[in-house]
Amino acid sequence: MKEVCSYLIPELIRYCEKQKLSGVHFLFLNKEESETLSEYGFVTRLSHQYHWINPGYSNFEDYLQAMKSKKRMQIKREREIVKSYGFEIKVLEGNEISKSDMNSIWSFYSDTHSRKWGSAYLNRKFFDSSFETFLDRIVLVLAYREGKAIAGTFNLRKGEFLYGRYWGCLEYYPHLHFECCFYQLIEYAIREKIKVFEAGAQGEHKFVRGFPAMPTYSSHLIFHSGARNAIERFLKEERSHMQEMIQETNEHSPLKRVYTNGLFVNEVLNLRPTDQESYES
Structure with a gap:
């Protein structure tokens, strides 16, 4: 991932600036990908969806x-x-x-x-x-x-x-x-x-059937400095609230045990099909 980004992201940023675009946005990343993009000035937005996890x-x-x-x-x-x-x-x-x-x-x-x-x-x-x-x-x-x-x-x-x-x-x-x-x-x-069944966005009806709230990540680069600073402040505050919301939601899960903090889920959240196999298939 880091090697791909080292070639792709600087060229993408240069292209977007040349075209006078407002920004660059990546959706539905895993945590590792969003952290890599932060090295290029992207800010992370934390949200959530309801995913079924197979332990x-x-x-x-x-x-x-x-x-x-x-x-x-x-x-x-x-x-x-x-x-x-x-x-x-x-x-x-x-x-x-x-x-x-x-x-x-x-x-x-x-x-x-x-x-x-x-x-x-x-x-x-x-x-x-x-x-x-x-x-x-x-x-x-x-x-x-x-x-x-x-x-x-x-x-x-x-x-x-x-x-x-x-x-x-x-x-x-x-x-x-x-x-x-x-x-x-x-x-x-x-x-x-x-390991993971993602049944789509929204839907508390998923949660009551054993789909815990799981974090989702997107990364955003805004070129206008004034807008960028305001958005970064908002997203920083939003991330804090979202983390609390995910934790509080899962405390009311119909599951006897929610797999959101253990090693298994940490592995799952970084096991998106975006590895080398994805580039070749």
Whole structure:
């Protein structure tokens, strides 16, 4: 990382200054990357997301046993309700995925964004090219009724990390969202020995299902000295408040033990897929 930055960052800064741009911004870094960028004048912004951490579960029941009893029973009830619908739910990856499956995902995505939840920023070409160019990274969860896919999620895998991206459905069924977005993928992550499942931004509904608040990092370089000084002061104060918020939030976790301060999580937070293997693949 340091060697790459020694070549890349000075040239990037020179280019941006020449183009009279206001600044340079890197999002979703790990802690080590943000610390490296600070050597070039970048200031770190600390935020958080809710991530599922795998301390070495053997099966889904292990995960349930890690939860406090009230939330454990809630999850079991939700899964029983979904089971009563009689749907066939499949987790598909790589060559198991057909063009028809991707067509279903596109229909879910476009239907979701045609409603009140905002405009679609991805088009059909994105899903088609994903199928053609990095099928080995795609993980789908599809719910079928009488052989027809009616709901599903589009997810990406990189090594020991799983990223939940898009959910959609053609018909609403209570708790089906949790089954497809969380529980099926937690089962998959346990089977595949995935260390971290990042299910997307926002969502306290993730926290109550065993996704602790985890720090996320971004780095920012502002060229205007007045603006830079003001932003640096704000971010310094914000970091202090954010650290307290993450700690206080996790004190109320439904998990009996939250893996946010141990060696395991320190390893996880620095195990982003941005090492040499990432540059080559």
